[in-house]
Amino acid sequence: MPGGVHAPSRAAIRPKTLRQDRYWVTPALTVIGLTAWVAYATVRVFLQSNYYVAEHHYLTPFYSPCISNGCLPEAAHFGRFLVDHPLIPYAALSLPFLLLFRLTCYYYRKAYYRSFWLSPPACAVPDGHKSYTGETRFPLIFQNAHRYTFYLAFVITLINTYDAVLAFGGEDGFGVGLGNVILVGNVIMLWAYTLSCHSCRHVTGGRLKHFSRSPIRYRWWTFVSKLNTRHMQYAWITLGTLALTDFYIMAVSAGWFDDLRFF
Numbered sequence: 394m395p396g397g398v399h400a401p402s403r404a405a406i407r408p409k410t411l412r413q414d415r416y417w418v419t420p421a422l423t424v425i426g427l428t429a430w431v432a433y434a435t436v437r438v439f440l441q442s443n444y445y446v447a448e449h450h451y452l453t454p455f456y457s458p459c460i461s462n463g464c465l466p467e468a469a470h471f472g473r474f475l476v477d478h479p480l481i482p483y484a485a486l487s488l489p490f491l492l493l494f495r496l497t498c499y500y501y502r503k504a505y506y507r508s509f510w511l512s513p514p515a516c517a518v519p520d521g522h523k524s525y526t527g528e529t530r531f532p533l534i535f536q537n538a539h540r541y542t543f544y545l546a547f548v549i550t551l552i553n554t555y556d557a558v559l560a561f562g563g564e565d566g567f568g569v570g571l572g573n574v575i576l577v578g579n580v581i582m583l584w585a586y587t588l589s590c591h592s593c594r595h596v597t598g599g600r601l602k603h604f605s606r607s608p609i610r611y612r613w614w615t616f617v618s619k620l621n622t623r624h625m626q627y628a629w630i631t632l633g634t635l636a637l638t639d640f641y642i643m644a645v646s647a648g649w650f651d652d653l654r655f656f
């Protein structure tokens with residue numbers, strides 16, 4: 394028996410949708426944006442060059458933590474213990490978990506279900522597929538692992554913060570340049586994205602019966618809830634800040650231009 398908008402209990406409407414607006418613009422832009430970002434990130438991760446500016450200790454987040462035997466010793470803040478191979482990213486310890494964190498993110502799920510999978514493309518527009526099984530079966534049931542990837546992403550954001558702090562001490566001692574501003578801006582936005590996660594909201598305020606008996610958790614939950622309302626924006630902004638940070642460090646490292654130094 395057909396389900397969804399074709400279920401017998403639903404009104405039989407001949408046109409595919411009654412929506413007259415350009416509802417397809419958002420899914421189309423999502424496809425373009427995500428595809429472009431994934432293409433850029435994939436190329437950069439496997440380039441295995443121009444990821445560190447030794448003079449200012451700038452390390453791109455795409456190579457953090459740098460744990461491969463191929464990493465420059467100065468860039469390997471946590472040691473080098475991974476086999477050096479062109480098909481193994483230098484940050485192979487963090488990148489898979491970050492990918493899983495974003496893939497299972499509530500917002501990104503909505504984004505790619507609507508745009509790539511047309512399931513459904515928009516409200517009041519039928520699903521692009523005949524059947525709909527949701528996230529209750531293999532493989533999408535694994536989306537429920539999101540809460541665990543949150544803990545790992547939290548640790549990786551701490552590592553990115555550590556990298557940003559180290560970048561204030563270059564070869565000539567303390568200094569501040571445009572690279573520092575970009576690294577710190579990226580880390581602030583990464584925290585905004587990570588802490589605004591729905592799982593974080595549950596960690597801070599979930600399973601509580603009486604907020605009045607847990608005032609500190611209530612405060613954290615209020616703070617995280619406010620951030621949570623902007624989770625989609627942070628999801629996109631961090632894609633931008635990550636790519637910008639990586640590109641800037643690649644450009645300075647490759648000698649395309651010098652870092653703008655403030656002092």
Ligand code: FES
Nearest residue numbers: 498499500590591
């Ligand atoms: Fe988006 Fe957790 S990171 S919901």
